[in-house]
Amino acid sequence: MTSPFEPFQRPPSYVRSPYAHTPNAEPDVPTDVERLRKERRSRVFPVVTAVVGFYLLNALLANVAGELMAARLVGHLNIGLALALLQCATTLLVCRWYARYARTTLDPLAERVRAGLEPRGSRR
Secondary structure, eight states, X not given: OOOTTSOOOOOHHHHSOTTOOOTXXXXXXXXXXXXXXXXXXXXXXXXXXXXXXXXXXHHHHHHHOHHHHTOEEETTEEHHHHHHHHHHHHHHHHHHHHHHHIIIIIHHHHHHHHHHOOOGGGOO
C-alpha cells in the first residue's frame, strides 16, 4: 500500500500524448473535424445571423414605429402582419435549406469523422 504523501506516478500511457502540441511541429493538413467546422461556420452562421437580424428588426419596428406597422396594405393586412408572415416564411425556408445542406454536405463529413474514431475500450 502506498502512503498518501508519496507523489502520484502516472501510468506510461498518460506521460506523453500523441496528440500533444509541440511548438516546432509543422502545421497539419486540415482534418475532417476542421473541415466540418469550417463548412458549418461559413454557410450556417451568416444565414442564422440574417434570420435573427430580420426578427430583431421586426421587433424593433413593432416597438418604435407602431403607426408604420399599422398601415394597411390590402383589406385587413397591415405591414406588421405582412412582416410577421414573411418572417414565418423565411424561417421555414431556412429550416428546409439547412436540412438539405446538412444531409448533402455536413453528414458525409460527420460520417468520416465517426469512422475515424476508435471505440473507447479498444486502445489498451
